[in-house]
Amino acid sequence: MSTQEAENAKQVKLDFDAECPSCSASIEFNPVSGKLSCPYCGYESEIASPEKEEEKVAREMDFAMAEERGNFNWGVEKKTVICEACAAETIYDALQVADRCPYCGSNQVMEASAKNTLAPNGVCAFEITDKQAGENFQKWIRGRWFTPRAAKISAKPDSFKGVYLPYWTFDTKTSSRYSASYGKHRTVTDKDGKTQTETDWYSTSGFYQEFIDDHLISATTRYDRNMMRKIEPFNLLNNKAYKPEYVAGFLSERYSIGLQDGWGHAKKEIHDHLHAQITSKIRWEKNADVVSSLRFSTTHDDITYKYLMLPIWLSSFRYKEKIYRFMVNGQTGQVGGDAPISPLRVTIAVILSLITIAIIWYFFMSE
Numbered sequence: 001m002s003t004q005e006a007e008n009a010k011q012v013k014l015d016f017d018a019e020c021p022s023c024s025a026s027i028e029f030n031p032v033s034g035k036l037s038c039p040y041c042g043y044e045s046e047i048a049s050p051e052k053e054e055e056k057v058a059r060e061m062d063f064a065m066a067e068e069r070g071n072f073n074w075g076v077e078k079k080t081v082i083c084e085a086c087a088a089e090t091i092y093d094a095l096q097v098a099d100r101c102p103y104c105g106s107n108q109v110m111e112a113s114a115k116n117t118l119a120p121n122g123v124c125a126f127e128i129t130d131k132q133a134g135e136n137f138q139k140w141i142r143g144r145w146f147t148p149r150a151a152k153i154s155a156k157p158d159s160f161k162g163v164y165l166p167y168w169t170f171d172t173k174t175s176s177r178y179s180a181s182y183g184k185h186r187t188v189t190d191k192d193g194k195t196q197t198e199t200d201w202y203s204t205s206g207f208y209q210e211f212i213d214d215h216l217i218s219a220t221t222r223y224d225r226n227m228m229r230k231i232e233p234f235n236l237l238n239n240k241a242y243k244p245e246y247v248a249g250f251l252s253e254r255y256s257i258g259l260q261d262g263w264g265h266a267k268k269e270i271h272d273h274l275h276a277q278i279t280s281k282i283r284w285e286k287n288a289d290v291v292s293s294l295r296f297s298t299t300h301d302d303i304t305y306k307y308l309m310l311p312i313w314l315s316s317f318r319y320k321e322k323i324y325r326f327m328v329n330g331q332t333g334q335v336g337g338d339a340p341i342s343p344l345r346v347t348i349a350v351i352l353s354l355i356t357i358a359i360i361w362y363f364f365m366s367e
Contacts, residue, residue, distance in 0.1 A: 028249020
C-alpha cells in the first residue's frame with residue numbers, strides 16, 4: 001500500500017471487545033456451544049438475546065424505503081483500526097468487517113456499516129467446526145468418481161478459514177399474465193401402415209400468482225459464484241439478529257454488490273423460475289405434451305429484503321503441484337469445489353456408455 005493510501009485511510013472503532021476477561025486472550029464464537037469461548041483458558045460467555053421475540057431474528061426490510069442501494073469495490077477505500085490489545089494500527093479494506101490483528105492475533109470486529117452502506121440485519125451462525133468441515137471434505141472427495149485414487153488418498157485440506165459472506169434475500173408477491181401455444185401429440189398411421197407422431201397446436205392465456213420467499217443472492221464479487229452455488233441451500237430460517245459477537249474469530253466482509261443490483265439479479269432468476277412454473281401449469285391444466293412461445297409480464301408487489309451474513313469454511317489442497325480450492329457450508333456441511341480429474345477414468349466411462357448404448361440398440365433392432 002502506498003503512503004498516500006495509508007494517509008487517506010479513515011480510522012474506525014472496533015464494534016466489539018474480544019478480550020477474554022479471565023486471561024486477556026482473544027475470545028471467539030464457538031459453533032459447538034453457540035457461546036463466546038476462549039480457546040486458551042476455556043472461559044465461556046452467553047451471547048445476550050433480545051427480550052422481544054420479533055427482535056431475535058432478522059427483520060424483513062421494505063425495499064422501497066432503502067436509501068443506500070449502490071455497489072462497492074474492494075481496494076478503493078481503506079480504513080485503520082487501533083488494536084485494543086496491543087495498540088498497533090492496522091489498515092484494512094473498507095469492506096472488511098472482522099479479521100485478526102496481524103501483530104498480536106486478537107480478534108477484531110469492526111463497525112459492520114458505514115454512513116453510505118446498509119447494516120446487516122441478520123446472521124446465520126456457524127454450526128459445524130473446522131474439524132467437521134474436514135471430515136465432510138474427505139467424504140466428498142472419496143465420492144468423486146472421476147478423481148484419481150492417488151488424489152483421494154493424498155488430498156489433505158490446508159487449514160480452514162471461516163468467513164461470513166454477505167447475501168441478500170428477497171420476498172415478493174408476483175402476478176403474471178401470460179400467453180402461449182401448447183401441443184398435444186397423436187399417433188397416425190399412413191397408407192403403408194407406418195406410424196408417426198403429429199402435434200395439434202392450440203393457443204392459451206391466463207394469470208399466475210406466486211409468493212417468492214427468501215430468494216437468495218450473493219452480495220460479494222470476490223469468490224467463485226458457481227462454487228458458492230454448490231454449497232447451497234442455507235437454512236435461512238435459522239438466523240439471528242446481527243450481533244458482532246457471532247463473527248468474532250472469523251473473517252467477515254460487507255457487501256460489494258449493492259441492493260439495487262442484487263434485486264436486478266434476483267428478478268432475472270425469479271423470471272426463469274416463473275417461466276418453468278407457468279409452463280408446468282399449462283401442461284397440467286391442458287394435459288399438453290409440449291408448450292411453446294410462452295410470453296408473460298410480471299408485476300412485483302410488497303418487495304422486502306434481508307441483508308444476511310452466512311457462514312462458509314474455505315480451504316484448498318494440493319495435488320501434483322496444482323491448488324484445488326473448495327468451500328464447506330458452515331451450517332449444513334455441504335461441500336463444493338474443484339477436484340482433479342483422471343483422463344483414464346473419463347475414457348473408461350465413455351467406452352462403457354458407448355458399449356451400453358450399442359447393446360440396447362442391438363436388442364432394439366433385433367426385435
